[in-house]
Amino acid sequence: MESLTGRVIVITGASSGFGELIAQRCVAAGARVALAARTAAKLDQLAASLGGPAHAIAVATDVGNPDDVARLAQTALDHFGHVDVLVNNAGFGVFDRLAEARLDDIRAMMEVNVFGALACTQAFLPHMLARRSGQIVMMASMAGLVAAPNMGGYTASKHALVGLSRTLMLELEGSGVHCALICPGVAETGFQHRAGADKYPRIARLSACTAEQVADATVRAIARRTHGEIVVPWYGRLLALISYPLPGATRAVMRLIG
Numbered sequence: 001m002e003s004l005t006g007r008v009i010v011i012t013g014a015s016s017g018f019g020e021l022i023a024q025r026c027v028a029a030g031a032r033v034a035l036a037a038r039t040a041a042k043l044d045q046l047a048a049s050l051g052g053p054a055h056a057i058a059v060a061t062d063v064g065n066p067d068d069v070a071r072l073a074q075t076a077l078d079h080f081g082h083v084d085v086l087v088n089n090a091g092f093g094v095f096d097r098l099a100e101a102r103l104d105d106i107r108a109m110m111e112v113n114v115f116g117a118l119a120c121t122q123a124f125l126p127h128m129l130a131r132r133s134g135q136i137v138m139m140a141s142m143a144g145l146v147a148a149p150n151m152g153g154y155t156a157s158k159h160a161l162v163g164l165s166r167t168l169m170l171e172l173e174g175s176g177v178h179c180a181l182i183c184p185g186v187a188e189t190g191f192q193h194r195a196g197a198d199k200y201p202r203i204a205r206l207s208a209c210t211a212e213q214v215a216d217a218t219v220r221a222i223a224r225r226t227h228g229e230i231v232v233p234w235y236g237r238l239l240a241l242i243s244y245p246l247p248g249a250t251r252a253v254m255r256l257i258g
Helices: 017-028 040-049 067-078 103-132 154-174 190-194 200-206 209-222 236-243 247-257
Strands: 008-012 032-037 054-058 085-088 134-139 177-184 227-233
Touching: 008 017, 008 067, 008 103, 017 032, 032 040, 032 067, 040 054, 054 067, 054 247, 067 103, 085 103, 085 209, 103 134, 103 154, 103 177, 134 154, 134 209, 154 177, 154 227, 177 209, 209 227, 227 236
Parallel strands: 008 032, 008 085, 032 054, 085 134, 134 177, 177 227
Antiparallel strands: none
């Protein structure tokens, strides 16, 4: 495992799934972490298991609430003195065909998956730019690169996050601050229980991976200060590459497999 000694890392959506695994790996590699999620009890337990205030603090945070986001930033900076990395991992999905999808569900996904990530980025980025050092990690999805049936609202939110991340990469050039975009395929994290596992299109299974693979790839990106895009598993990138020049063929494959 590559060393993260001395790094301070803020992780949203840290109470379970990718966020919890990333936090565990970061602390094991020598980092200190600020854990953010809405479920305070789970966060407190995780922070205690990671060594308590010297290594991990828990800050109950709803990324859709501007006051919570401001408090997260202030608490992390007050406790650790600086922040090196923000991992925008908080997110959720509700899967339905667009004809039946509830607009409230789609609005909620946009609020958390897009505006929540943007709010957290805006809260921490000025501090990083002033230090000319730092990294924003965006946890998107293969759904942000390739569309699939039953996932219209979620796909829209992740496409938006991919667009924001690619723009941020351009805007950060030469600033000393990096942006890593992580696009995982389908991984079992508990996310599926809310999203509706029975509605996953079969085509999505072609990009299946493990939560551990995603966490490991994310921690490597942090250790290496990656400025760019990472798809997990790597061959998921092939789906995205095919979809751009051959949209008709991609839709045909979706009809056959999806």
